[in-house]
Amino acid sequence: MAWNVLSLFTTSGMLFLEVSLVAFLLQGNYASGLEALTRTFVVSGLIVGLDLFLKVIYLFGFGVPLFVDNSEQTHQIKWGLWVFHRLVLTAVYGVILFMYHSKWRERLPARPAFYRYVCIMFIMNALALLACGLTANGASFGFWLYGATIVCYHAFYLPLLYKIFLADFFQEEDLHLENVYYSEMKDAGFFDADWE
Structure with missing residues (x-):
């Protein structure tokens, strides 16, 4: 419970x-x-x-x-619900991907990051849909694949969001400037051992 x-x-x-x-x-x-x-x-x-x-x-x-999850007993109702759930998510991401290659492209965000996110989530949900379908038909490989997709989804979803949408935003400009100044000073010879 x-x-x-x-x-x-x-x-x-x-x-x-x-x-x-x-x-x-x-x-x-x-x-x-x-x-x-x-x-x-x-x-x-x-x-x-x-x-x-x-x-x-x-x-x-x-x-x-x-x-x-119990691999010994397959619940057809359970896996039918998960197939439907993953089918809806895969269809939503598939429609968005289709819109990128159609005349409705201007209605979507003009960010390449959004397209990458949609591609990754489409692939992830398509794999989970395949796994649910295989498990509903009694294939033990589907049960393993479903478990792997769920673990990857829960473990890597938030880092994926950070990497795709937020990493550039939180990158410090001061750190880049310090690296530029350091390399210029190094090229000028300020860090040589002959300063004594």
Whole structure:
């Protein structure tokens, strides 16, 4: 029970972060700061609330062990739900990728970082979808692949966000200037041992 509740809130929090990021960036320059945040949180709250409601019904209403993995017994309902869940996420990222190569490209953010993020998340969700489909059909490799994709998602999602969107923003200009000054002083001979 405790594991299911903890997993439910963890996955809902990660989904809220993922939906919020995409919803915020898809607004582009069409809204002001407070208006964009309000719209983002409303959209994310509705989507994650619906997802959380369905998972609670499966967990506590029907007794389907969504987060407890047991490779000895395959629950068709559980893996059917995960296939549907991953199919929706893969379809959303696939539509955004399709829009980059269509006439609706100008509606998307003009940031290359957003395109890289969408590509990585599409590949990750497509792998998880394949793994869920294989596991639903009884393949043990699918169970292993699903576990690997979930571990990679939870371990590397936040570092991925930092590297793609925030690393350039938090890079200090002073540090670069100090490196430039140091190399100029070194080239001029200020750090030679002959100063005595």
